[in-house]
Amino acid sequence: MHVCILGAGIAGLATAWQLHRAGFEVTVIDRAGAGAGASGANGAQLSYAYVQPLADPSLWRHLPKLLFAKASPFHLRLQLDPQQWAWGLQFLAACRSSVSRETTVQLLALAARSRIAFERLLSEERLDCDFSSTGKLVLYGDTPSFGAARRQMALQRGLGSVQHAVTASECAAIEPALARHVPHIAGAIHTPGECAADCFKVCQELQRLLVAGGVQFLFNTEVTAMEQRAGRAVATHTSHGPVYADAFVAALGSASGGFGRRLGLDLPVYPLKGYSITLPVASDWGAAPRVNVTDAARKMVFARIGSRLRVAGMAELVGHNTAIAPDRIDALVQATREIFPQCGDLDAPVPWAGLRPATPTGRPILGRRPGTPENLLFNTGHGALGFTLAFGSAVHILELLQAARPLTISAAGPVSCSA
Numbered sequence: 001m002h003v004c005i006l007g008a009g010i011a012g013l014a015t016a017w018q019l020h021r022a023g024f025e026v027t028v029i030d031r032a033g034a035g036a037g038a039s040g041a042n043g044a045q046l047s048y049a050y051v052q053p054l055a056d057p058s059l060w061r062h063l064p065k066l067l068f069a070k071a072s073p074f075h076l077r078l079q080l081d082p083q084q085w086a087w088g089l090q091f092l093a094a095c096r097s098s099v100s101r102e103t104t105v106q107l108l109a110l111a112a113r114s115r116i117a118f119e120r121l122l123s124e125e126r127l128d129c130d131f132s133s134t135g136k137l138v139l140y141g142d143t144p145s146f147g148a149a150r151r152q153m154a155l156q157r158g159l160g161s162v163q164h165a166v167t168a169s170e171c172a173a174i175e176p177a178l179a180r181h182v183p184h185i186a187g188a189i190h191t192p193g194e195c196a197a198d199c200f201k202v203c204q205e206l207q208r209l210l211v212a213g214g215v216q217f218l219f220n221t222e223v224t225a226m227e228q229r230a231g232r233a234v235a236t237h238t239s240h241g242p243v244y245a246d247a248f249v250a251a252l253g254s255a256s257g258g259f260g261r262r263l264g265l266d267l268p269v270y271p272l273k274g275y276s277i278t279l280p281v282a283s284d285w286g287a288a289p290r291v292n293v294t295d296a297a298r299k300m301v302f303a304r305i306g307s308r309l310r311v312a313g314m315a316e317l318v319g320h321n322t323a324i325a326p327d328r329i330d331a332l333v334q335a336t337r338e339i340f341p342q343c344g345d346l347d348a349p350v351p352w353a354g355l356r357p358a359t360p361t362g363r364p365i366l367g368r369r370p371g372t373p374e375n376l377l378f379n380t381g382h383g384a385l386g387f388t389l390a391f392g393s394a395v396h397i398l399e400l401l402q403a404a405r406p407l408t409i410s411a412a413g414p415v416s417c418s419a
């Protein structure tokens with residue numbers, strides 16, 4: 001069976017890997033190259049236990065500050081874009097305890113499958129991807145937000161996550177590079193089993209393995225349309241002509257919404273823009289963290305990837321615009337200076353911006369959507385957790401393709417996520 005995968009981000013490549021491994025013939029198409037989209041320089045965190053969705057009831061309390069404070073990590077630029085308005089309203093509607101809880105349950109189950117699948121890949125192949133398993137600290141600067149975090153922790157622990165609430169001085173014992181920041185920490189959640197890796201390198205390594213295994217890659221090739229016959233997709237039309245296959249997996253990241261609209265489908269995926277900086281860490285400076293750290297108030301993550309520190313954050317609802325705003329990069333540099341002074345060379349950070357493919361609830365869209373060809377599956381909408389969830393999502397797509405039954409998803413299933 002020949003499967004054509006649209007999109008060579010981490011979602012598409014992880015899917016290509018699982019399908020190739022299971023004996024499918026695979027072709028991957030991308031308008032640029034492997035890891036050219038949101039998978040390029042993301043926060044690098046494999047956040048298997050800490051999956052709290054952005055759509056959370058606590059957002060209502062912080063909304064005025066998030067919308068209007070100058071240093072807010074969130075930014076909204078209202079546009080004449082019905083998709084932006086519809087997404088925003090659906091997002092606000094999803095900020096309820098029941099939705100947030102159900103999303104947490106589904107994402108934890110998917111993350112657990114992801115961890116198993118990625119660790120199997122790491123054990124089978126030598127991947128040069130700066131993988132580490134040093135755990136994660138999520139820092140809270142005030143008592144109310146730490147209290148809310150402890151409640152989310154209780155929920156996650158009840159679902160099997162290994163997490164502990166720790167004091168500021170315990171934080172410094174776990175991660176000595178935080179020593180000077182202790183007075184600003186009200187408490188933290190420690191997840192000892194969390195991991196990190198360079199997502200772009202994982203993409204490159206997957207491409208290398210797949211090419212060696214005979215998988216065909218069509219890069220610099222834009223997907224423009226799907227050709228359908230009798231309820232089935234027979235080909236995808238591209239800037240370089242049609243590509244025929246037995247089944248198709250659309251893993252187009254933040255471009256998924258536009259792709260869906262061309263099929264007459266309202267796919268609730270909207271870009272949530274974020275930024276990162278990457279800086280070299282000099283080994284003798286010793287002031288750079290080895291443990292992954294999240295500053296909850298600033299919504300910034302710090303991850304050590306080999307001899308580099310990746311700092312990522314911000315959430316902007318500004319359409320499909322990937323321009324790098326200097327003030328956002330300055331904010332990342334400033335926060336790094338405050339939390340980890342002297343951690344590395346902050347004078348020449350490598351800046352980056354990317355678009356998270358976000359659904360209102362934070363649940364990805366996996367599998368077939370009603371009204372579309374029965375042999376077209378979606379693997380998209382992973383939002384802020386696409387690297388973490390990619391391999392579990394890929395296994396789910398593999399299972400759907402392997403099943404002889406109709407390709408449908410069940411909202412009740414543990415990994416059958418839908419937005």
Ligand SMILES: Cc1cc2nc3c(=O)[nH]c(=O)nc-3n(C[C@H](O)[C@H](O)[C@H](O)COP(=O)(O)OP(=O)(O)OC[C@H]3O[C@@H](n4cnc5c(N)ncnc54)[C@H](O)[C@@H]3O)c2cc1C
Pocket residue numbers: 006007008009010011012029030031032033034035036037038039040041042043044045046047221222223224251252253254255272273274275276301312313353354355356357379380381382383384385386387388389
């Ligand atoms: C600042 C930031 C920090 C993040 N931090 C983390 C983190 O720490 N941990 C984590 O798990 N996740 C993180 N994420 C989220 C994660 O990066 C994304 O969820 C993930 O990369 C999405 O992968 P994807 O393959 O779905 O999309 P993408 O990586 O965007 O891939 C989609 C691909 O489709 C291609 N494409 C699009 N349209 C077409 C077309 N018409 N024709 C052909 N090709 C097309 C693009 O070129 C692209 O290569 C972060 C994201 C951002 C922005």
